[in-house]
Amino acid sequence: MSKALSLDLRKRVIAAIDGGLSCRAAAARFGVSAASAIRWRQLIVKQGDARPGPLGGDRRSGYIEKHADLILTLMDAKSDITLAELQAALAERGVGVSGASLWRFFDRRRITLKKSRRTRTSRTGPTS
Known part of the structure; x- marks a missing residue:
């Protein structure tokens, strides 16, 4: 399973962007994808920090x-x-x-339904 990149790395990339680098240049400098740098910057603008969200689990x-x-x-x-x-x-x-x-x-919910067999009762021996 994938693992989120550290908050420290995210902060350094964001600091480089705030320092004047473009998102793509900051991404190249720190060896992350441009999409990640752009997404982290959007998280800063939207919610104030770039913390990773929870990974895995049931979402649907x-x-x-x-x-x-x-x-x-x-x-x-x-x-x-x-x-x-x-x-x-x-x-x-x-x-x-x-x-x-x-x-x-x-x-x-631990709900199970065991269907009964639709066979007629045997005259010679029990069916299981």
Whole structure:
């Protein structure tokens, strides 16, 4: 996984830019990309410092979590609903999610549904 460049390096690049160098010249001087120097300068202007943000983690589950009540209501309405059926029902209501994101939604809540086999009972021996 990638690692954020140090705050010390970021401050030195910003100081060089403030000292009169262009973002590209400061980037070349310190051996970082021009895009990084430009982004760090924009962070200084926008929020006052160039600290790196958090790396990794889940960034997209907030979308599906907004619709948790709807998903759980649909699941309660039909107890043996499949992920594909649930995905289609959500799409009808304007919520576009993937089957994998639905699976992770239920996994976070430790909700599992074990389907029963749709075979008739054996007369000669039990089926497992």
